[in-house]
Amino acid sequence: MQLEVSIASKVYTNAAGERQEVLAGFNFALREGEVGVFVGPSGCGKSTMLRIVVGLDPDYQGRVSRPPGAKIGMVFQEPRLLPWRSVEENVRLVAPQADEARLSPLFGTLGLEAHRSHFPGELSLGLARRVALARAFAVEPDFLILDEPLASLDDALAARLRGEIATLVDSRTVTTLLVTHSVDDAVHLGDRLFFLSQRPSRVIAEVPIHTPRGERGPAEIKGIKAELARLKLANL
Amino acid sequence: MLRLLSFAAFLATWWGAAFLAGDQKLPPPPIVLAAVVAEAKSGALFFHLGVTLARVALAFILAMTLGAALGYLMGRVRLADRLGDPWLILLLHLPALVVIVLAYIWAGLTEVAAIAAIAINKLPTAVVTLREGTRTLDAALDEMADVFAIPRWKAFRHVILPQLAPYLAAAARSGLSLVWKIVLVAELLGRPNGVGFEIGVAFQLFDIPLLLAYSLTFAALVLIIETALVQPIEARLSRWRRRAA
Numbered sequence: 001m002q003l004e005v006s007i008a009s010k011v012y013t014n015a016a017g018e019r020q021e022v023l024a025g026f027n028f029a030l031r032e033g034e035v036g037v038f039v040g041p042s043g044c045g046k047s048t049m050l051r052i053v054v055g056l057d058p059d060y061q062g063r064v065s066r067p068p069g070a071k072i073g074m075v076f077q078e079p080r081l082l083p084w085r086s087v088e089e090n091v092r093l094v095a096p097q098a099d100e101a102r103l104s105p106l107f108g109t110l111g112l113e114a115h116r117s118h119f120p121g122e123l124s125l126g127l128a129r130r131v132a133l134a135r136a137f138a139v140e141p142d143f144l145i146l147d148e149p150l151a152s153l154d155d156a157l158a159a160r161l162r163g164e165i166a167t168l169v170d171s172r173t174v175t176t177l178l179v180t181h182s183v184d185d186a187v188h189l190g191d192r193l194f195f196l197s198q199r200p201s202r203v204i205a206e207v208p209i210h211t212p213r214g215e216r217g218p219a220e221i222k223g224i225k226a227e228l229a230r231l232k233l234a235n236l
Numbered sequence: 237m238l239r240l241l242s243f244a245a246f247l248a249t250w251w252g253a254a255f256l257a258g259d260q261k262l263p264p265p266p267i268v269l270a271a272v273v274a275e276a277k278s279g280a281l282f283f284h285l286g287v288t289l290a291r292v293a294l295a296f297i298l299a300m301t302l303g304a305a306l307g308y309l310m311g312r313v314r315l316a317d318r319l320g321d322p323w324l325i326l327l328l329h330l331p332a333l334v335v336i337v338l339a340y341i342w343a344g345l346t347e348v349a350a351i352a353a354i355a356i357n358k359l360p361t362a363v364v365t366l367r368e369g370t371r372t373l374d375a376a377l378d379e380m381a382d383v384f385a386i387p388r389w390k391a392f393r394h395v396i397l398p399q400l401a402p403y404l405a406a407a408a409r410s411g412l413s414l415v416w417k418i419v420l421v422a423e424l425l426g427r428p429n430g431v432g433f434e435i436g437v438a439f440q441l442f443d444i445p446l447l448l449a450y451s452l453t454f455a456a457l458v459l460i461i462e463t464a465l466v467q468p469i470e471a472r473l474s475r476w477r478r479r480a481a
Contacts, residue, residue: 094384
């Protein structure tokens with residue numbers, strides 16, 4: 001499913017009553033099944049943009065066109081699991097129609113088989129993030145929204161989870177928005193990279209990556225990074 | 237074991253005090269027990285306990301349902317909070333006796349008046365507790381339910397209600413003890429049956445064994461309901477908390 005976003009302006013009024021423009025002229029489009037990665041400095045308004053795209057924040061000027069009735073799966077910055085439900089119950093709450101044939105491979109891919117009956121309070125952050133991922137995929141989304149799903153995980157764990165996300169994204173056609181401040185995440189996962197400016201934020205560069213995710217070895221990754229460096233984007 | 241020891245200490249203290257004060261003022265346990273047995277044999281004890289219990293149950297359910305609904309509304313809707321707050325403060329500070337007397341004057345010495353008066357006494361504390369609980373609801377979880385398009389009633393049942401459970405439990409706990417205390421006053425003042433009525437009769441006849449017989453069986457009933465009903469429910473509601481690391 002296609003997504004077209006043109007946010008003319010998003011203004012916040014903070015507690016002191018000052019108005020602050022967070023997004024200005026923020027435009028992009030994604031084709032069906034594409035993974036769009038948004039890279040930008042922290043605090044530039046990436047999460048604000050995601051909230052507008054999924055419809056949580058109606059208070060903005062502009063237009064978001066996404067097909068009506070499209071199913072959304074979202075991984076928030078924090079896992080946002082219900083602490084009184086087990087891992088499996090958390091997933092089943094949002095995806096009541098999901099049967100064992102769907103859940104079993106999903107839990108398998110994410111290494112959650114052994115944790116199905118655990119409560120979120122018993123999980124590490126890395127595991128809780130995986131549960132949030134499982135929940136987002138269990139609804140068989142048309143749009144997948146990932147808000148820094150790998151933040152504050154150690155490198156090895158982040159790399160493994162990144163691989164798991166890549167596997168899941170390629171397992172079905174799902175238009176994906178991934179927000180990150182890591183160029184590594186971007187070059188490993190994205191089909192189309194969007195580089196963002198400081199506040200008020202907008203897209204300052206759009207870089208498509210043509211090599212399929214599965215074929216990006218160390219050499220290809222290095223090549224893409226070199227290309228980004230040439231465009232003076234790698235350090236944003 | 238500790239409970240038994242504690243109970244034995246209570247009996248011993250009672251017996252000792254009875255010995256010092258004399259049978260007239262404080263009859264020893266066997267005399268009170270005899271009164272209990274006599275009342276139980278005639279069936280009066282069970283009748284009065286049953287009547288009181290029914291009043292407690294009705295008033296409690298009424299006040300909890302209404303109080304929880306109003307509290308949730310006031311916690312969610314600013315306008316409702318501002319409209320309801322003065323009433324809430326008035327009700328919170330209105331003495332129970334005033335409510336009971338006025339209810340009997342306006343609605344007559346009826347069952348409806350008694351139950352309504354008890355419920356009104358408990359209502360404001362339930363509202364306040366649930367309002368506070370509603371204010372602490374996690375907006376992040378609401379957003380999660382929203383994005384995943386969980387149907388409204390399902391989100392209420394599985395996302396909202398579990399967050400309110402501790403507040404519902406607290407309101408039920410404090411409310412129940414309030415109802416236990418007030419029901420006897422309401423019965424004393426305007427009902428022809430129930431434990432409160434019997435205690436009133438015993439007071440007028442200066443029948444201390446009878447008075448203690450009803451008071452203590454009533455206390456025992458409260459204790460049984462607390463340990464057999466209220467505590468297990470609380471434990472069940474918070475089972476995910478204790479298992480959390």
